[in-house]
Amino acid sequence: MTTIYFIRHGQASFGAESYDKLSPKGEIQAKILGEYLHKILKEEPYIVAGSMHRHQQTATISLNECFPHAKIHTNSAWNEFNHQQVFAKYDELFAQPQVLKKLVSQQDDPYQYLSDTFAHAIERWTSNEYSDEYDESWPQFKLRVENALQNLCDELTKIKPRYAVVYTSGGVISVLAGKVLELDIPKTFSLTWAIANASLTTCRLIHDEPQILSLNEHHYLKVEDPELLTWI
Known part of the structure; x- marks a missing residue:
């Protein structure tokens, strides 16, 4: 075993x-x-x-x-999966990692801010509406x-x-x-x-x-x- x-x-x-x-x-x-x-x-x-x-x-x-x-x-x-692209497709400001890091550091609760942003970005990625915008769609990644x-x-x-x-x-x-x-x-x-x-x-x-x-x-x-x- x-x-x-x-x-x-x-x-x-x-x-x-x-x-x-x-x-x-x-x-x-x-x-x-x-x-x-x-x-x-x-x-x-x-x-x-x-x-x-x-x-x-x-x-x-x-x-x-x-x-x-x-x-x-x-x-x-x-x-x-390409998490940086998933962030960037949710909000183009996140296309540059330094921008995301700066935004996170400015929050009263950085961990919660990043968690919420991640959740919204994942929700967009896993919906059927935008699959063709990603190099690897959610169904492709899952498979x-x-x-x-x-x-x-x-x-x-x-x-x-x-x-x-x-x-x-x-x-x-x-x-x-x-x-x-x-x-x-x-x-x-x-x-x-x-x-x-x-x-x-x-x-x-x-x-x-x-x-x-x-x-x-x-x-x-x-x-x-x-x-x-x-x-x-």
Whole structure:
């Protein structure tokens, strides 16, 4: 029986010219993640990572602490949706990440402001009215993630490793959790906002079907330093 750990990447560089790289705090999260994996995994896992830089960085840094010679199977099917485009299509002011970061910093409650903006942007993206405006529509993204999950389960059923680790993003983890738990769209994306950086969502593979064991495990970071808990 295989246990699958779906890991959200460490904190990326919000508001920077390139979001797709770990912040200094994200690098620390990845290192501590690796130390934690070293404690809980009794043998080398089958490893998959999205092709985004933040996925690869998180994988490399964490694996250096536990399985430095492990092979990483890179698969872009595990990449996040284009959240910057989703923001920008909702409000063109957000086309430049620096503008969004400035607007957020000016709010009395920055987290709530960003959460509300995200919710409205996602609502627009997931409606049928504007699908052709996006490089990847909501149905396309959902299908991509669900296919990635099924293909992974099929592969793991064949090779039967004790563990598998997948480095990906919050939106991807939310969609796969939403599929397994049969959640509607609003509830699916409410998970996205709750999933912490470098957190673990765990599934057990029964035959070729995933069963969720845990969602959004991040207490190992909180024990190390509460300041390491981030969601953006």
